[in-house]
Structures are given as C-alpha cells and as structure tokens.
Amino acid sequence: MESSSALALSQLPYYIYPTIPNTNKNYPFWPAGKRRSSQLPTRLHCNKMFVPGFGEASPEAKAAKNLHNFFTYIAVKIVAAQLESYNPEAYEELMEFVGRHPLNDGDKFCATMFRESSRHKNLALRIMEVRSSYCQNDFEWDNLKSLAFKMVTESNTRLMRDYISETSRAETEK
Amino acid sequence: MESSSALALSQLPYYIYPTIPNTNKNYPFWPAGKRRSSQLPTRLHCNKMFVPGFGEASPEAKAAKNLHNFFTYIAVKIVAAQLESYNPEAYEELMEFVGRHPLNDGDKFCATMFRESSRHKNLALRIMEVRSSYCQNDFEWDNLKSLAFKMVTESNTRLMRDYISETSRAETEK
Numbered sequence: 001m002e003s004s005s006a007l008a009l010s011q012l013p014y015y016i017y018p019t020i021p022n023t024n025k026n027y028p029f030w031p032a033g034k035r036r037s038s039q040l041p042t043r044l045h046c047n048k049m050f051v052p053g054f055g056e057a058s059p060e061a062k063a064a065k066n067l068h069n070f071f072t073y074i075a076v077k078i079v080a081a082q083l084e085s086y087n088p089e090a091y092e093e094l095m096e097f098v099g100r101h102p103l104n105d106g107d108k109f110c111a112t113m114f115r116e117s118s119r120h121k122n123l124a125l126r127i128m129e130v131r132s133s134y135c136q137n138d139f140e141w142d143n144l145k146s147l148a149f150k151m152v153t154e155s156n157t158r159l160m161r162d163y164i165s166e167t168s169r170a171e172t173e174k
Numbered sequence: 175m176e177s178s179s180a181l182a183l184s185q186l187p188y189y190i191y192p193t194i195p196n197t198n199k200n201y202p203f204w205p206a207g208k209r210r211s212s213q214l215p216t217r218l219h220c221n222k223m224f225v226p227g228f229g230e231a232s233p234e235a236k237a238a239k240n241l242h243n244f245f246t247y248i249a250v251k252i253v254a255a256q257l258e259s260y261n262p263e264a265y266e267e268l269m270e271f272v273g274r275h276p277l278n279d280g281d282k283f284c285a286t287m288f289r290e291s292s293r294h295k296n297l298a299l300r301i302m303e304v305r306s307s308y309c310q311n312d313f314e315w316d317n318l319k320s321l322a323f324k325m326v327t328e329s330n331t332r333l334m335r336d337y338i339s340e341t342s343r344a345e346t347e348k
Contacts, residue, residue: 050256
C-alpha cells in the first residue's frame with residue numbers, strides 16, 4: 001500500500017499572503033511599528049527594514065500560520081503511518097477522508113473530520129494531539145533557523161557564481 | 175499607486191512537499207534517523223514520532239525551503255517600497271518584472287532577473303542582499319516559534335469548544 005502517495009500535492013498547505021496596499025507610503029524606511037514582537041520595546045526603535053502589505057499582522061504571524069498548516073499535514077502523515085500497521089480499518093478511513101478533503105487549511109480539515117462520524121472525531125482528536133506534540137517537542141526550531149541561514153547564503157553565492165561563469169564563458173567565446 | 179497589489183496571490187511562494195512512499199513500513203515507530211539534526215547524536219535515539227515521506231530531506235529542510243521563498247517575496251516588497259519614493263523608474267521596472275515572473279521560486283526569480291538587463295541585475299543583487307539581511311537580522315525567529323506554539327494550542331481548544339457547544343445545543347433542542 002502506498003501510505004503516503006494518497007496525500008496528493010494539490011492538497012498540501014500553501015502560502016497565502018495578504019496584498020494590502022502600503023498605507024505608510026510617506027515613511028518607507030519607518031520600522032514596522034505594528035509588528036508584534038516578543039522582544040523588548042527598545043527593539044521597536046531599531047533599524048529594521050519596513051515590510052509593507054501585512055496590515056495588522058506580521059511576516060512572523062504569516063509564517064507561523066503556514067507552519068501551523070504544515071504541522072497538521074505532518075500530523076496526518078504520522079497518524080497514518082502509525083495506524084497502517086495496527087489498525088488498517090482506521091487507516092483506510094483516514095486515507096479515504098484525506099482523499100476527499102483538502103489539507104491546505106489544517107483547522108478546517110480537523111473541524112470537518114470532527115463532524116464526519118464518532119470514529120472520525122477520534123481520528124481528528126489524535127491528529128490535533130500529534131500536531132501539538134510535534135510542534136512543541138519534535139520539530140527542530142534551531143535546525144530550521146540554521147538551515148534557512150545556510151540556504152540564503154548558499155543560494156546567493158550560487159546565483160552570483162553561475163552568472164559570472166556564464167558571462168566569462170561568453171567573453172571567452174567572443 | 176498600489177505598491178503592493180502588483181504582487182498577486184498567484185505569484186506567491188507555496189508549499190511543495192514530497193509524496194515519496196513510506197519505505198520504512200516495518201518500523202512505523204522508528205525515530206526519523208535520516209533527519210539531519212543540529213543537535214547532539216544522542217537526540218537520534220529519542221522517542222521522536224516517525225514522519226514518513228520525506229526521503230533524504232527532513233520536515234525542517236522543507237520548512238526552511240519555503241521560508242527561503244517567503245524571504246525572497248518579503249525582500250521584493252521591501253525593495254519595492256524603498257524604490258517607490260526615491261527611484262520611481264526602477265520601481266516601475268521592478269513591478270513590471272514582477273508582473274511577468276512568478277515569485278513562488280525565489281531563486282529562479284532572481285536568476286531570471288539577473289539575466290534580464292544590467293539594471294535588472296542590480297535590482298536582483300539588491301533583493302538577494304535584502305533577503306539575506308532580513309533572514310539573519312530582521313526576522314523574529316523566537317516570535318515565530320512562540321506564535322506557532324500559541325496557534326496550535328488555541329486552534330485545538332477552539333475546535334473542541336466549537337464542537338462541544340454545537341452538540342450541547344443539539345442536545346438541548348431535542
């Protein structure tokens with residue numbers, strides 16, 4: 001059985017960012033004062049770059065929302081892998097439900113599953129428990145940060161190197 | 175001018191997760207040993223839940239890849255907001271390019287921009303510099319973590335409360 005292939009690409013969470021027009025046009029370099037920060041108030045006066053178009057929310061809140069949907073997707077995969085071996089019936093029921101309902105909005109997915117049947121309610125409760133546990137215990141937040149740092153540095157270097165080697169080759173061929 | 179509205183929803187980064195079949199079906203509770211971890215080797219023997227379908231990569235790497243595309247999107251918004259006030263020509267050029275090229279793959283977007291013209295190359299270099307700086311200095315990683323923790327706890331509570339209040343109301347109406 002293809003335990004994971006039933007989670008089709010089209011059903012996976014995707015980014016939705018607001019496209020609210022920049023309402024602070026007169027202050028393009030003003031730090032994003034509306035951003036909720038976990039840091040000290042003095043940070044609000046730092047030289048952070050202004051990010052327009054997020055209204056009352058923040059880039060961090062948008063990224064957290066997308067991670068939240070990602071964690072629901074991960075939780076469905078974890079629960080499916082667990083059920084497959086010792087409860088094939090529940091596994092089939094879960095995969096059948098996943099086939100019928102998109103997973104891009106994790107909360108909507110769980111809310112619908114809750115109301116499907118009492119067996120589905122138990123599955124939804126389990127998925128909710130697993131996503132909470134995964135987010136708080138299993139997901140490697142420090143690893144995420146260091147991978148993102150590494151990715152941006154390596155990507156920038158590669159893009160520049162590729163461009164330089166292309167133009168050098170073109171120069172040589174002249 | 176609607177500085178942000180030109181960044182249409184369809185052009186924004188979206189999640190792409192692999193749907194590789196679970197090849198460790200016999201060990202559904204085996205910790206994800208293939209995950210690259212920034213932590214000590216002893217962590218590999220902990221009781222982490224098995225997440226199937228990520229092959230050689232890890233959920234953290236997938237999340238980092240998506241954040242990487244998100245940072246490129248943010249960088250384009252930052253650069254556009256900066257240019258709008260003091261270099262309307264470059265701003266128009268940037269927005270025209272954004273209108274023609276999707277932003278869902280940040281690296282591909284920058285690579286194409288690099289090769290468009292020498293002016294576009296400078297814009298691409300600026301976007302790359304800004305995304306690196308934003309990722310390493312401006313983005314609030316601790317805030318992201320605490321917002322995600324809060325979101326999963328509040329969502330789970332709300333989903334259960336809504337269901338209970340619905341069923342209680344149905345019971346009362348009987």
